[in-house]
Every structure is written in structure tokens, then in C-alpha cells.
Amino acid sequence: MSKGITSRSEDYSQWYNDLVIKADLAEYSAVRGCMVIKPYGYAIWERMQSILDKRFKETGHSNAYFPLFIPKSFFSKEASHVEGFATECAVVTHYRLKNDGTGNIVVDEDAKLEEELIVRPTSETIIWNTYKGWIESYRDLPILVNQWANVVRWEMRTRLFLRTAEFLWQEGHTAHATAEEAIAEAKQMLEVYAEFAEKTLAVPVIRGRKTENERFAGALETFTIEALMQDGKALQAGTSHFLGQNFAKAFDVKFTSKEGKQEYVWATSWGVSTRLMGALIMAHSDDKGLVLPPRLAPIQVVIVPIYKTDEEKANIDAYVEKLSAELKANDISVKYDDRDTQRPGFKFAEWELKGVPLRVAIGARDMQNGTVELARRDTQTKETVSQEGLSTRIVALLQEIQETIYQKALKFRDEHITEVNSYEEFKEVLETKGGFISCHWDGTVETEKRVKEETKATTRCIPLDFQEEEGVCIFTGKPSKGRVLFAKAY
RNA sequence: CGGGGUGUAGCGUAGCCCGGUAUCGCGCCACAUUUGGGAUGUGGAGGUCGUAGGUUCGAAUCCUGCCACCCCGACCA
Numbered sequence: 001m002s003k004g005i006t007s008r009s010e011d012y013s014q015w016y017n018d019l020v021i022k023a024d025l026a027e028y029s030a031v032r033g034c035m036v037i038k039p040y041g042y043a044i045w046e047r048m049q050s051i052l053d054k055r056f057k058e059t060g061h062s063n064a065y066f067p068l069f070i071p072k073s074f075f076s077k078e079a080s081h082v083e084g085f086a087t088e089c090a091v092v093t094h095y096r097l098k099n100d101g102t103g104n105i106v107v108d109e110d111a112k113l114e115e116e117l118i119v120r121p122t123s124e125t126i127i128w129n130t131y132k133g134w135i136e137s138y139r140d141l142p143i144l145v146n147q148w149a150n151v152v153r154w155e156m157r158t159r160l161f162l163r164t165a166e167f168l169w170q171e172g173h174t175a176h177a178t179a180e181e182a183i184a185e186a187k188q189m190l191e192v193y194a195e196f197a198e199k200t201l202a203v204p205v206i207r208g209r210k211t212e213n214e215r216f217a218g219a220l221e222t223f224t225i226e227a228l229m230q231d232g233k234a235l236q237a238g239t240s241h242f243l244g245q246n247f248a249k250a251f252d253v254k255f256t257s258k259e260g261k262q263e264y265v266w267a268t269s270w271g272v273s274t275r276l277m278g279a280l281i282m283a284h285s286d287d288k289g290l291v292l293p294p295r296l297a298p299i300q301v302v303i304v305p306i307y308k309t310d311e312e313k314a315n316i317d318a319y320v321e322k323l324s325a326e327l328k329a330n331d332i333s334v335k336y337d338d339r340d341t342q343r344p345g346f347k348f349a350e351w352e353l354k355g356v357p358l359r360v361a362i363g364a365r366d367m368q369n370g371t372v373e374l375a376r377r378d379t380q381t382k383e384t385v386s387q388e389g390l391s392t393r394i395v396a397l398l399q400e401i402q403e404t405i406y407q408k409a410l411k412f413r414d415e416h417i418t419e420v421n422s423y424e425e426f427k428e429v430l431e432t433k434g435g436f437i438s439c440h441w442d443g444t445v446e447t448e449k450r451v452k453e454e455t456k457a458t459t460r461c462i463p464l465d466f467q468e469e470e471g472v473c474i475f476t477g478k479p480s481k482g483r484v485l486f487a488k489a490y
Numbered sequence: 491c492g493g494g495g496u497g498u499a500g501c502g503u504a505g506c507c508c509g510g511u512a513u514c515g516c517g518c519c520a521c522a523u524u525u526g527g528g529a530u531g532u533g534g535a536g537g538u539c540g541u542a543g544g545u546u547c548g549a550a551u552c553c554u555g556c557c558a559c560c561c562c563g564a565c566c567a
Contacts (some may be wrong), residue, residue, distance in 0.1 A: 084567055085567080156565050163566065196547080306525070308525065343528085343529065344525065347527085349528045363525095
């Protein structure tokens with residue numbers, strides 16, 4: 001925890017791991033590559049869920065649930081899709097165990113499944129197989145469905161929240177009568193994600209589209225939001241895909257149009273995952289631990305009493321009861337930490353580690369003076385203020401903290417977008433400064449692959465506010481129509 | 491799956507080369523003094539040294555097999 005979060009040291013990954021564990025968010029489980037999300041970490045995820053879910057409902061979507069298992073034959077119906085996921089699937093081959101006679105439990109070879117089941121790495125195939133039965137006419141469209149689920153991708157190397165073998169996410173799957181409508185949906189949901197990242201997580205993101213090489217397996221267009229972490233590496237924080245008619249064709253999903261013609265439906269899918277937890281942690285945390293933006297913090301205000309006698313404690317209790325009620329009336333979540341098993345200094349450090357945005361400390365001295373001590377987590381500043389009008393002050397302060405955290409991340413992000421005009425410069429910036437590199441690229445997959453091999457940097461996106469600009473590719477010298485963003489990424 | 495490394499108390503470790511039943515710190519329990527930034531003192535509990543076998547009078551230590559985990563690669567819309 002003392003390595004220095006903003007330094008781009010090789011210990012960053014160790015630092016991150018320690019933080020996740022010490023702040024009580026998650027830990028590795030006994031199952032290889034899988035993670036246990038602990039109650040405090042899960043509370044943050046639940047905040048994300050509830051805010052996102054509300055937006056999904058507001059934009060006309062409903063929740064549903066589809067099976068965990070996907071028959072192998074479904075999975076292989078869309079060629080590029082299966083190719084994209086084939087190397088990281090968990091496969092169920094048997095449905096029974098037995099005692100081998102010596103007390104060992106073994107797989108019963110007689111219970112071999114005729115068709116293997118894939119544990120979903122994503123649900124496009126099972127969902128499109130289902131949609132086939134739901135869609136006959138243009139009157140059945142659009143279908144706007146989301147599911148909250150777990151998925152499994154058998155990754156070789158894992159990192160808490162950022163890449164685990166099993167993770168939690170939401171995946172939206174929509175069906176439309178026209179390509180225009182589907183594209184509009186994909187863009188709309190990207191904006192929902194972007195706004196959530198910026199307004200709630202206080203993480204600025206770049207909205208863009210993926211190059212063909214980085215596109216989702218089976219998509220015609222992948223929109224992405226890209227965030228920047230404090231070590232200078234980029235993180236893909238959410239994606240929204242225009243799937244064209246690929247899945248409709250693979251699963252034969254047609255509808256009768258107003259004109260009485262049989263047409264394939266147009267699809268989108270979009271998702272964000274517990275990876276957002278990683279983004280949140282790496283975007284804001286400092287050497288003292290987690291920094292949570294108030295809109296997301298499960299506990300927004302923690303109150304710590306400081307006392308010597310029972311009488312002093314009773315006095316403070318009475319005041320805190322009143323203050324808590326006022327704060328709760330303003331929709332602020334409050335924790336009164338009056339454990340008598342820990343001393344104040346310990347509690348201060350502990351809640352800072354857990355990222356609680358605002359701390360109120362009240363001692364006997366304060367009770368005499370009619371004051372409290374307010375301590376901000378984000379700026380690590382303290383001030384003594386009057387108890388008069390305190391709840392109003394706290395409401396305003398929480399908003400200010402939210403804004404300050406965002407502005408700090410935004411400043412860092414903007415300072416780490418560098419325009420370069422030569423490969424030498426590209427490599428130099430990548431090694432020393434990190435962040436996004438804006439440069440001309442000839443648009444070919446070969447060049448992307450070569451750059452990745454030589455520098456580990458990948459194209460993150462073609463920004464949506466892409467400006468046409470004549471130039472030459474810094475890698476090959478071929479003509480280019482504009483700048484794209486490269487970065488090393490998680 | 492390749493290359494490297496590590497398994498000793500809840501966590502982090504010393505001991506291993508050179509064999510004699512295990513060190514220190516954190517944490518935990520009790521009591522006392524403390525309480526406005528991670529308290530202090532005294533006492534205490536907790537270990538099949540990853541696992542199976544071998545060598546030996548004797549193995550955490552030497553040898554062999556196995557297992558697990560970590561790091562670096564490959565992989566990761």
C-alpha cells in the first residue's frame with residue numbers, strides 16, 4: 001500500500017491486489033481463477049447494478065433470464081462467434097458421479113452427455129435461439145431485453161475484478177426491424193454506459209468504435225468506452241455491439257414486414273461487468289486506499305465518536321441520532337461506528353482504506369463547542385465546522401466531492417492523451433508517459449498486429465468525434481484519413 | 491502449454507547450503523493503563539513444516555514422485 005499508486009512501477013499490480021484484499025472487496029477462491037466478492041465489494045456492485053438497471057428500464061428495456069448452459073451446436077452456429085470464444089470455454093460432458101468401489105468419487109462414464117453443454121461465455125446464441133420463437137411479425141419488434149448473470153471465460157491468467165474465470169455482468173440483447181434502429185440502440189446504450197461511468201463512477205471515458213481487429217466476435221460494429229487508469233494503461237469499460245443480421249441468419253429469425261415480406265431481424269448486444277469495479281479502484285485510489293465517489297459509496301458518511309466516559313458517550317449518541325435522522329432524510333447513507341473495541345485512529349484509517357467519502361468525528365470538546373470535525377477522503381483535508389446546518393452542508397459537500405474526484409481523473413486523462421507523428425515518438429511516449437496515443441494509422445490489421453507485437457500497444461478505439469485529417473501512417477508511411485487512439489491496455 | 495519461483499500458526503516470514511521436533515513480526519485471547527490519527531505493558535493460546543515415499547539412530551533441512559499456488563510468456567471480443 002505504500003508503493004505509490006500514481007507511479008508506474010512494476011509493483012502496481014501487487015499494489016492493486018493488496019488494495020482489493022485490504023479494503024475487503026474480494027479475494028481469490030479455492031477455485032482456480034475465480035473470485036469471492038466479499039460483502040463490502042458486493043455492496044458497491046449492487047449500487048452499480050441498481051443505478052444501471054434504472055437507466056435500462058428508463059430506456060424501455062426489461063429484465064429476463066436465460067440458461068447457464070448452451071448446447072455446443074447452438075454455440076457453433078455463428079462462425080466468427082465460436083471462433084472468438086472457443087479457446088476459453090468450460091464444457092460440461094457428464095451429468096453424474098459415482099463411487100468407484102474404493103470410496104473415491106469419480107465421474108460416471110456411463111453418464112456421458114450426448115451433446116456437450118458450454119457454460120455461457122456470453123448468451124447471444126441461447127438467446128437468439130429463444131428469440132426465434134418470439135418473433136413472427138414486425139408487431140413483435142423491437143425486443144428489448146437485458147439479463148443480469150454470471151458468465152465463464154477460462155482465461156489463462158486472472159486478476160481480481162479485471163479478468164476472472166467467472167464474472168458477473170449484465171448483457172442486453174435486442175432485436176429490431178431495421179438496421180438504423182439497431183444502430184441507434186447500440187449507440188444509445190453506449191451513451192448510457194458513458195454517462196454512468198462519468199456521472200456515477202466519476203471515471204471519464206472516451207466513446208469510440210473498435211477497429212475490425214478488436215471487434216466482438218460476430219459483430220459488424222463494436223462501440224466502446226475506454227477509461228484510463230493511474231498507471232497509464234487503458235481499460236475497456238463497456239461495449240455495445242451492432243450485430244447486423246449475423247445471429248438472425250444463424251438462428252433463422254425472420255419476421256413479416258408491413259409490406260408482407262420475410263426479413264431477417266437486426267440485433268444488438270451490450271454489456272458491462274464487475275470489471276467496472278477494477279476501473280473504479282484503479283482510477284481513483286491513493287496510497288491510503290480506496291476512494292469512492294459519493295454516488296456509488298455504500299456508506300457515504302461515517303460518524304466516529306471520541307469519548308472517555310459513559311456520560312460523554314451518551315451525550316454524543318443523542319446528537320448523532322438526530323444528525324443521522326436528518327442525513328437519512330436526505331437519502332444519505334450513514335454509518336455510526338461506535339464500536340468500543342477499536343480506537344478512533346484505527347477507525348479513521350480503516351474507513352479511509354474502504355473509501356468512505358466523508359467522515360464526521362465528534363468528541364466531548366466538539367459537544368461543548370457545538371462543532372464537529374469533517375474529513376474529506378478525496379482531498380484528505382479536515383475542517384472543524386458548526387453543528388448548525390450540518391446536514392445541509394454535508395449534502396452539498398458530497399456533491400462537491402463527486403465533482404472533485406471526476407475533475408481530478410479528467411485532468412489526468414486529458415494530460416495523458418498525446419499526439420505523436422513518428423514511430424520513435426510513439427515508442428518513447430509509450431515507455432515513459434503511457435496513456436492514450438493519438439496518431440495516424442493506415443487502417444490495416446497487419447499494422448495493428450505488428451505494433452502490438454513490437455510494443456504491446458493496441459488500438460483502443462476510433463473516437464466518435466473522429467476528425468478527418470490527411471496524414472500518413474506513422475508505422476508504414478501509407479496514407480491515413482485521421483487519428484486513432486493506441487494504448488497499452490488491461 | 492513453455493520458462494522461473496514458492497509452499498513453515500489466520501497473514502507475512504527466519505531456519506534448509508552444513509540433519510538434532512521450529513524464529514520473529516502482525517493478528518488473536520485475558521487483565522491493566524489508555525481513547526482528538528492505525529495504543530502500551532504483562533501474561534497466554536495457536537504448527538501433521540504442502541503431500542506420499544526413500545536415506546538416517548534422528549528429516550522443515552538430503553533424495554524421488556505427486557499436488558497446489560505465484561511470477562514471466564503464449565492467451566484475453
